[in-house]
Amino acid sequence: MKQERPTTHYIWRTRGDDKVRPSHAANNGRVFAWNDPPETGHPGQDYGCRCTAEPFMPSINEHIDIEVADVADSGNAWTSQDFVDHYYNGGGRGVAVRETGYLRNIVAQYMSEVGERMKNHIARIARGHPNRTFSDDFYNTYDMTGIVFSIGDTTIGGRFTGTCVSEFGILTVSGQFEFYLNDEFADPIDIGIELFGDPYPITDEWTRSFSGQVYADPSRSSFG
Numbered sequence: 001m002k003q004e005r006p007t008t009h010y011i012w013r014t015r016g017d018d019k020v021r022p023s024h025a026a027n028n029g030r031v032f033a034w035n036d037p038p039e040t041g042h043p044g045q046d047y048g049c050r051c052t053a054e055p056f057m058p059s060i061n062e063h064i065d066i067e068v069a070d071v072a073d074s075g076n077a078w079t080s081q082d083f084v085d086h087y088y089n090g091g092g093r094g095v096a097v098r099e100t101g102y103l104r105n106i107v108a109q110y111m112s113e114v115g116e117r118m119k120n121h122i123a124r125i126a127r128g129h130p131n132r133t134f135s136d137d138f139y140n141t142y143d144m145t146g147i148v149f150s151i152g153d154t155t156i157g158g159r160f161t162g163t164c165v166s167e168f169g170i171l172t173v174s175g176q177f178e179f180y181l182n183d184e185f186a187d188p189i190d191i192g193i194e195l196f197g198d199p200y201p202i203t204d205e206w207t208r209s210f211s212g213q214v215y216a217d218p219s220r221s222s223f224g
């Protein structure tokens with residue numbers, strides 16, 4: 001009969017009297033895994049053994065931290081006219097967001113909008129990959145008109161890749177994000193038709209690291 005076990009590990013406890021056999025006394029206070037018994041077997045398995053298994057469930061301060069770092073812009077902020085000028089004179093040449101001076105603020109707003117969801121996303125994927133590497137993709141459209149009207153609704157996405165070490169019901173995760181932004185400037189006066197300029201892509205890429213610890217059991221966790 002398979003016994004319901006609340007934890008993956010236990011602490012061996014003897015009765016502490018002089019009837020405890022020496023091999024069990026040597027196990028007293030040690031942590032063992034239910035799926036990897038010591039040579040003595042688990043507590044209570046030996047004939048006449050009165051030892052018990054105390055569930056071992058260390059508690060942690062759950063957290064997933066995403067690196068906080070500014071991305072650097074490489075130029076002064078473009079005006080609306082600069083975006084329009086590039087449409088007429090740029091020959092369709094792609095522009096990096098950092099070149100327009102807005103990447104730092106866009107990344108900051110994006111991270112404040114999605115940071116908590118990303119932590120939950122990491123926890124969900126990591127739970128399916130104990131002691132393995134894990135990764136997943138994501139993207140969505142974000143309204144950045146509050147920062148710069150000419151970039152406006154833009155697609156930001158990316159991928160995270162990490163490793164997950166599972167021990168005692170705790171997952172220790174660490175890894176890296178690779179983000180991208182994809183936009184196109186195609187409609188300078190916002191009337192739904194293209195004029196005589198050249199639409200041009202506005203793109204960029206940046207990275208972030210992450211690390212943290214969460215409970216493997218989602219019912220015990222505040223992440224997922």
Ligand SMILES: [Zn+2]
Binds near residue numbers: 021024043044
């Ligand atoms: Zn015993």
